[in-house]
Amino acid sequence: MPDDMDLEALSQCALDDMARVRPVLDKIADKWTILILTVLCPKPSRFNEIKRRLDGITHKALADALKRLERNGLVTRTVLPTAPIGVEYAITPLGHSLRQPFEALCAWALAHGDEIEEAKAAHDRAKAAGSG
Secondary structure, X not given: OOOHHHHHHXXXXXXHOHHHXXXXXXXXXXXOHHHHHHHHOOOOEEHHHHHHHOOXXXXXXXXXXXHHHHHOOOEEEEEEOOOOOEEEEEEOHHHHOOHHHHHHHHHHHHHXXXXXXXXXXXXXXXXXXXXX
């Protein structure tokens, strides 16, 4: 783990470059991007397969996200010569470069999700007790 000086330097670097950092984070830190790229990381997939694997995503939300990911160079879209015509989405090398940070983020979410829920419940109980 970095010491306090390393963390301060990393924080200052991110703040100094916020004009460059924020637009990139806006493109990858939305509700579905991490999960879509996680589905596509092992192998290309068709639209309905992606939708099935992402419980809760709407058709429109997935279509919009895939268009955005393609525009940002993280996903490719290939029309397949099938009848009916199919479309397959695959992760690009740029998108694949997010695998390690996304895996770390997913592992963190699994390891700390219960703590977040407990903190949220404790906060809500304290707030309810204070307003009553």
